[in-house]
Amino acid sequence: MTWQPEIDELAWRRRLAERMGGEDKVARHREAGKLTVRERIAGIADAGSFREVGGLSGSGRYDSNGRLVDLVPSNLVMGRAQVGGRPVVLVGDDFTVRGGANDGAVGDKLIHAEKMAHDLRLPMIRLVDGTGGGGSVRNIEIKGHTLIPTMKVWQHVVENMSVVPVVSLALGSVAGMGAARVAASHYSVMVRETSQVFTEGPPVVARIGQQLTKGELGGSHIHTRNGVVDDEVATEQEAFEQARRFLSYLPASVHELPPRTEPTDDPARRDEWLLAAIPRDGRAVYKIRPIVQALVDDGSFFETGRQWGCAIVTGLARLDGWPVAVIASDPYFHGGGWDSATAEKFTRFVDLAQAFHLPVVNLVDTAGFQIGLEAEQAGTMRHGVRALAAVYQATVPWCSVILRRAYGMSAAAHQHMGRFNCRYAWPSANWGAMPIEGGLEVAYKAEIEGADDPVQKRAEIEQRVRSLTSPFRSAEAFVIEDIIDPRETRTLLCEFANLAAPLRETGISRFGIRP
Template identity: 80%
Template sequence: MTWQPEIDELAYRKQLASALGGAEKVARHKAAGKLTVRERIATCADPESFHEIGALTGTGQYDAQGKLIGLTPANLVIGRARISGRPVVLVGDDFTVRGGANDGSIGDKLIYAEKMARDLRLPMVRLVDGTGGGGSVRNIETKGHTLIPTMKVWQHVVENMSLVPVVSLALGSVAGMGAARVAASHYSVMVKDSSQLFNAGPPVVARAGQHIEKNDLGGSHIHTRNGVVDDEAASEADALERVRRFLSYLPSNVFELPPRGEINDDTNRRDEWLLSAIPRNSRSVYKIRPIVETLVDNGSFMEMGRYWGKGLVTGLARIDGWPVAVVASDPYHYGGGWDGPTAEKFTRFVDLAEVFHLPVLNLVDIAGFQIGLEAEKAGIMRYGVRALAAVYQTTTPWCSLILRRAYGVAAAGHQHMGRYNFRYAWPSGNWGSLPIEGGLDVAYKAEIEGADDPVQKRAEIEQRVRSLTSPFRSAEAFVIEDIIDPRDTRRLLCEFANLAAPLREPGIRKFGIRP
């Protein structure tokens, strides 16, 4: 006698589970241009690397003799896999079973997966396509009672944010706790036109009197512009590839250091066009992304959050193979001034760098926080102070490159002044507590108003003051440590990356309360 009958039943149950919600629902799902959960996992993970856990979970149907005749599988697939050879935890919602609405047993699988990522210290990858919460209204009739909303998984979600990289993709209509799981990530992506995210979907919103289509309510064009989600992908395949690329810059957990990548660029590369990258006219704008892409290793810059907080460009890159976090002012938006979303974007990105031990490269051209009535009403100073606190709570190595302007309280946070940091300026740099244009009329008010020709007097004073604003004057007083030829920047950044690498320290970072 052997256990072959049970082995046969095991295979039969797995076969039933692999059918997902059935041929009709799978066909409808694929007709909408979407991959099934198992196809997504196969695309995301290295070939043959996925080890499923809880494959038999579901609701069985039995005949009068107790023989299994059918199985509705759980609509959450979890397991371990490898991405680019690195072990990860993969979690995928199955929309073909109950539209991805989770019940209690699925909640247990969610908790199990988050614990697995935490205790094995593995990156967490969530492929979200449903509510991921307490299920639908239909559960009331099934259970015979209602439930007080709870989030038993949330303790583990929060813990993992401080321990392992967390990536979430919204791959369908994601609502409630499913939406929260997407937002509670270090990196999140939506698929253009085929995924939506909302607190409550159109049917619930309609009951409140607002009739709106799902993509108009929560499409990627909304949430990649307000910062709820980081990026927008053109397709599911594009979104899944972004997972692989994002993880390549990070360690598997905070107890490790970001791995050095391939060295594929010349450390001494000098690009002549950098001499004219910054216009001599301080009112002219310029494109910051080409500058970033030139200074880092060729093809290594991965921008994050392109469509929100537009006063800054943020992303991951490599310098001489070493992963770094890049922050760069974008003068094309708000004239280089920071609004609330820009300050929030900066704070979140600096926190990512600190948690995962990424040295920071900060390309500075800051006109200050935004001014005016609307900026004051929006509470810009609160956002700004949080951003300053983020800088002064960092311990990761930091290099600031002042490209042009550095004015006001916003510029005061271009690096942590209480510890040693690398800092360079290009000859185009100029700085101060506030721009001359804005402060002249206040500082010299009496002299200007008392002159026979106030306009001429103001022009004379401005010329006199401007003669003292050369960065070379600041260098004489050691206000700026080093003014460099822009063409030498890459060589110096490679030195920074190599000196910073042995200074990175693994472990959990602890933050104080941000104001």
């Protein structure tokens, strides 16, 4: 006698689980333009690498003799896999089984997956399509009682944010705790047109008098512009590729260092056009992304959060093969002046760099916080102070390059002034507490108003003050450490990356409470 009958039953149970919600529901799912959860796992994981955990969980139906007749699998599939040759934890909602809503095993499986990522120190990838464990009204009838809302998994979600990289892909209609799991990530992506994220869906929102479609309520055009989700893509395959690229810059956990790749770009490369990249007219705008791409290793810049907090550009890149975090002012958005969203984006990105030991490169051109009634109503100062706290709590190596303006409070966030940082300025740089244009009327009010010709007097004062604003004057006083030829910037940044590499330290970063 052997255990072959049980092995046969095991194989049969696995075949039943692989049917997911059944042929009809799977067909409807695909007709909506979406992949099934198992197709998604196959699409993001290296071929043949997925090892499922908890694949036998579900709701079985038995005959009078106690023999299994049918099985509805749990609508959460999880396990370990290789992505880009590196081990990760994968967890995916199965929308074909009760729309991805909670069943008896989902909560425990979610917790198990988060624990697995934490304790094995592996990145977490969530393929979210449903409520992801938030439950449904149907559970009232099934259980015969109601439940007080709890989030037993949330302790583990929060802990993982400080320990392992977390990526969430919103791949369908994501509500409630599913939406919260997407937002509680280091990097998140939505698929344009087929993904929605909301606290509650249209049927519930209709009760407050708002008749909206799923796309109108929670489409990617909303959440990639308010910071809930980082990026949007056209297809699920693109979402998988974005996840792979993001993780390639990060360590498996904070207990390791970000991996270097084999350098393929000459650190001494000089791009001649950089000499004219910054216009002589201080009011003229220029494109910052080509400058970033010219300074980092060729093809290595991976931008995140392009559609929100637009006064800065943020992304991961490599310098001589070393992963770094890049922040760059964008003068196309209010001249690089920070609004509350930009300050929030800055804070979040600095915290990412700090958590995963990424040196920071900061390319500066900012006139300060945005001003006016709307900026005050938006609490710009509060968000800006949080950004300053992020800089002053960060300990990762830091290099700032002042391209043009460095004025006001946002310029004060260009580096931690209490520790050593590498810092350079281009000849186009200028700085101060506030731009001259905005400060003359205050500083010289009496002199201007008392003049026979106030307009001429103002012009005379401006010319006199401007003659003292050359960055070379500041260099004489060692206000700036060095002024460099823009074409030398890449070489100096690669030197910084190599100097920074041995200074990086593993472990969990600990912050105080942000104001």
